[in-house]
Amino acid sequence: MKLPRSIAGWTIAVFGVLALVMGAVGLLWPEAQLRMLGFEVPATRAVGDHTGTFLLASSMAAFNMGVYYLLATVTEWRAFYRFTVVFRLVTFTVFTIAVLADIAPDRFFGVAAWEGLGAVATAIGLRLDARRGIPAGGVGSSEGAGTTAVAEEGTGPTGAAPADAAR
Numbered sequence: 001m002k003l004p005r006s007i008a009g010w011t012i013a014v015f016g017v018l019a020l021v022m023g024a025v026g027l028l029w030p031e032a033q034l035r036m037l038g039f040e041v042p043a044t045r046a047v048g049d050h051t052g053t054f055l056l057a058s059s060m061a062a063f064n065m066g067v068y069y070l071l072a073t074v075t076e077w078r079a080f081y082r083f084t085v086v087f088r089l090v091t092f093t094v095f096t097i098a099v100l101a102d103i104a105p106d107r108f109f110g111v112a113a114w115e116g117l118g119a120v121a122t123a124i125g126l127r128l129d130a131r132r133g134i135p136a137g138g139v140g141s142s143e144g145a146g147t148t149a150v151a152e153e154g155t156g157p158t159g160a161a162p163a164d165a166a167r
Helices: 007-028 030-036 049-074 078-100 106-132 162-166
Strands: none
Touching: 007 030, 007 078, 007 106, 030 049, 049 078, 049 106, 078 106
């Protein structure tokens, strides 16, 4: 796998790896996941208690989200980075309200804080990348930006396919 090529890319990669790992933990060891989040783990569950089913679904979603974030990092999909800033701030808000309204345990605020800090870190990374001259849809000059030679007919300036050159 390629390493991130921007500051914002690194923030997305870190979140992607952690989402992937936490999703895997929830799938393989759900009790540990619940304890980390501050939820009780009773010896037996009542009839109609679908906590396990819900944890399975959210862990699979976290695992998949980790894959999506890592794919966005590899492709340097900066529009996705910007999108995550907004929705991670929404997640921060919803999770914080859940803790304040006693819907979730206090320890769950750590998840909210992680989302909020991650959104801010990505926003700062995007801003710093813009100051460094990394184009909104591409990579910095060390990756061949600004060259005009065409490697093959029908490819972009660095030999990338036309669809890749548009990113």
